[in-house]
Amino acid sequence: MSETHATTPPSAPVFPPGRYGRRRAPGRRRPWLVVAVAVLLVGVLGLVSARLYRQYGDPNYRAEVVTYTDITDRQVVVDFRVTVPPGGAAVCLVRARSRDGAEVGHDEVPVAAAPGQRHLEVRHRLATSARPLLGEVTRCRPAA
Template sequence: MTETHATEAVTPVFPPGRYGRRRAPQRRRPVLFAALVAVLLVVTGLISVKLYQQYGPDYSGEVVSYTDITDSQIRITFQVTVPEGEPARCTLRARSYDGAQVGYADVLVDNPGGARQMTQEHLLATTAKPFMAEVLGCRPVE
């Protein structure tokens, strides 16, 4: 009596023509795949830089201080960063202690000297006593 060892690897034999032609295993190409991924990353990076330069935050504003707070006004001092020589239009808002908007204005920031950063002051009229002021945003003058 002969014994069959379970550890022997036996390749199955299929009847010819019954299951179609067996394919040879294909070689993988990791170098080609890595090169395609690298090219995709470079192209995506270049597109991102181009879009950031075209639509990025060239115009920005921030409040430096607010003073002269009364029941009907607030004086806002804010700093604006723009492309050199360009004017800007900034939107200012005053809020009351409960968060309600009590004052709103679009302010033209002229840039006669062609500076990149400017500080401007604006007296904003309000409908109630303001608690704080903010620059909502700045954009190019159209």
């Protein structure tokens, strides 16, 4: 009687010949490719974050709507408070929206603080194309 083994040694898997297709030899490792992809990914993320930072503003430039009044079919008056670095200047985007959420007017409002001043109170009359429901300040960014 001959001896048979129920298990195969863990050194190499044994597949029945002719099944599962042709086996390939392990490929060469390319560490430079991994490094190149990582560098490219970091570069793209850096560009995207810089663009988002420019688009949505610097945290040193903040705006807060105090009130919006004098709403008619053609205008809204927006009172807002702006915080800038001492003596700094900013450009704030003020917009009006109608009852259905559509933008019915917008304007870029330049504001400048006196030397040493950080907080400004601003009143802006915004012309609209239809009756607005509200006035808002979407962002402030450093003046160019």
